[in-house]
Amino acid sequence: MQDGFRFRCYPDKAHQKKLMPWIGHQRFIYNAKISEDRYFQRFKNRFREEIEEEVPIDQQYSHFITELTPWLRDVPSQVLRNGVVRWMQAYRRFFKKLGGRPTFQKANRKQSVWLTSELFSICRRNDRWFIRIGTKKFKIGEFEFVPHREFSRLPASVVLSVEGGHWYLGFSNEDDQYEPTRDEIGEYLETFTCEDLLERTIGIDRNTPAGKQVAVSSGQAFAYGETQKERMEKKERHNKRYQKRLSLQTKGSNGWRKTRKRIANNNRYTRNIRRDVMHKASRELVDNPRVYVLAFEDLRIQNMTKSPDPKQGPETGKWLENGAAAKAGLNKAILHSGWGLLYTFTRYKAQRAGKLVVQVPAPGSSQECRLCGFTHPDNRKSQSDFVCQRCEHTENADFNASGVIKTRGVKVVLSGQWREKPPQKTLRLKKRQVGPEGSEPGQSTVRSPVETRGKPRGRKRLNAPVEETGNPHYNASGV
Numbered sequence: 001m002q003d004g005f006r007f008r009c010y011p012d013k014a015h016q017k018k019l020m021p022w023i024g025h026q027r028f029i030y031n032a033k034i035s036e037d038r039y040f041q042r043f044k045n046r047f048r049e050e051i052e053e054e055v056p057i058d059q060q061y062s063h064f065i066t067e068l069t070p071w072l073r074d075v076p077s078q079v080l081r082n083g084v085v086r087w088m089q090a091y092r093r094f095f096k097k098l099g100g101r102p103t104f105q106k107a108n109r110k111q112s113v114w115l116t117s118e119l120f121s122i123c124r125r126n127d128r129w130f131i132r133i134g135t136k137k138f139k140i141g142e143f144e145f146v147p148h149r150e151f152s153r154l155p156a157s158v159v160l161s162v163e164g165g166h167w168y169l170g171f172s173n174e175d176d177q178y179e180p181t182r183d184e185i186g187e188y189l190e191t192f193t194c195e196d197l198l199e200r201t202i203g204i205d206r207n208t209p210a211g212k213q214v215a216v217s218s219g220q221a222f223a224y225g226e227t228q229k230e231r232m233e234k235k236e237r238h239n240k241r242y243q244k245r246l247s248l249q250t251k252g253s254n255g256w257r258k259t260r261k262r263i264a265n266n267n268r269y270t271r272n273i274r275r276d277v278m279h280k281a282s283r284e285l286v287d288n289p290r291v292y293v294l295a296f297e298d299l300r301i302q303n304m305t306k307s308p309d310p311k312q313g314p315e316t317g318k319w320l321e322n323g324a325a326a327k328a329g330l331n332k333a334i335l336h337s338g339w340g341l342l343y344t345f346t347r348y349k350a351q352r353a354g355k356l357v358v359q360v361p362a363p364g365s366s367q368e369c370r371l372c373g374f375t376h377p378d379n380r381k382s383q384s385d386f387v388c389q390r391c392e393h394t395e396n397a398d399f400n401a402s403g404v405i406k407t408r409g410v411k412v413v414l415s416g417q418w419r420e421k422p423p424q425k426t427l428r429l430k431k432r433q434v435g436p437e438g439s440e441p442g443q444s445t446v447r448s449p450v451e452t453r454g455k456p457r458g459r460k461r462l463n464a465p466v467e468e469t470g471n472p473h474y475n476a477s478g479v
């Protein structure tokens with residue numbers, strides 16, 4: 001089972017200056033592999049019949065180091081290799097349907113470099129922790145990191161990252177504890193009776209109007225603290241002002257950069273609060289020893305946050321009001337509530353604990369009576385009150401809804417619907433022009449010009465040269 005922590009660390013200016021190429025070059029290799037893979041995929045699709053060999057997915061990277069990219073030699077080769085391995089891991093996750101096809105890492109987002117054990121060492125002096133980074137040839141130095149919690153053993157690898165000027169050290173610990181699969185958990189729970197499951201299931205309802213962010217059928221509720229809310233609102237207000245200022249500033253100027261940094265800092269603050277609250281809430285939900293199943297409303301956050309299509313008037317051709325502004329307010333509330341985060345966190349924590357998180361269909365959950373199942377719009381007297389028109393059951397509307405979700409959750413488990421269908425494959429047919437000379441069939445060993453995003457160390461965009469060799473990169477065992 002894998003577990004991870006992220007600690008703040010404090011490299012000084014000199015360290016940072018030396019570390020940036022490590023980060024940039026690892027990203028360069030990662031992105032180069034993506035370009036290469038995309039090229040091969042395109043090639044394969046175009047000349048499906050002519051190509052008999054499988055397209056290579058390998059961990060070769062030496063062909064990216066050429067006379068055009070001599071600076072790649074300025075960092076230890078292990079840093080570059082780790083870039084390929086990272087890409088490979090992302091690719092394997094994609095194959096197992098655990099994620100999308102790897103995409104380009106961008107130079108203006110959170111930056112990180114993955115360091116394996118030969119590139120760093122950790123030591124402790126006078127109750128303070130230090131990490132020393134470098135190899136014999138490429139020394140970077142030693143700086144402090146501050147573990148805010150205990151860790152049981154030293155990590156085999158670390159991820160050093162920088163975001164908005166803050167540096168972090170990510171530990172990942174693999175322990176020997178067995179983690180049950182989702183199938184094992186679900187099949188075990190299917191053997192329970194309905195009554196047993198009702199006892200051991202909780203329903204979790206997202207709710208924004210009542211001020212709390214999450215209502216649970218067990219009577220718990222989670223919300224941001226008053227101070228947190230105040231500060232988040234303040235940051236939000238400031239950001240509005242900064243956005244306005246930003247739009248008037250010259251792009252790329254010092255002032256513009258400063259404003260952008262301020263906005264990013266504010267956003268990071270809000271994001272951290274949201275993650276913190278949702279981590280704690282999910283921990284509490286999962287740690288409840290009486291609970292085996294956690295049922296969430298299936299809200300398809302992505303669909304809900306999409307803005308409506310623009311509408312055009314039938315004759316005038318003018319753009320009509322499409323409710324985007326009204327929806328924007330709702331979007332903000334949904335995203336603000338961190339609902340998606342809570343689901344993600346709860347899901348992985350539950351799996352480690354041998355518990356099951358299910359999504360249940362959402363429609364009508366706010367109008368259904370959790371006791372007799374009677375569904376009617378009139379049941380919902382107001383935003384906060386629920387009065388059943390048949391059995392007169394009266395309760396806070398959100399807790400009634402979470403009760404309904406709980407019942408639906410039990411049904412989902414017993415009917416086997418907890419199994420997730422694999423995402424549907426859609427076949428896309430694209431008309432493509434046959435490329436320029438050079439993309440003739442039979443030349444499958446030609447490596448494409450590698451497109452790269454970002455420019456490591458401020459150089460011009462680089463194209464790795466086309467290499468014509470006898471397909472030395474095919475490595476059957478490397479897949």
Ligand SMILES: [Zn+2]
Pocket residue numbers: 369370371372373374388389390391392393
């Ligand atoms: Zn009722």
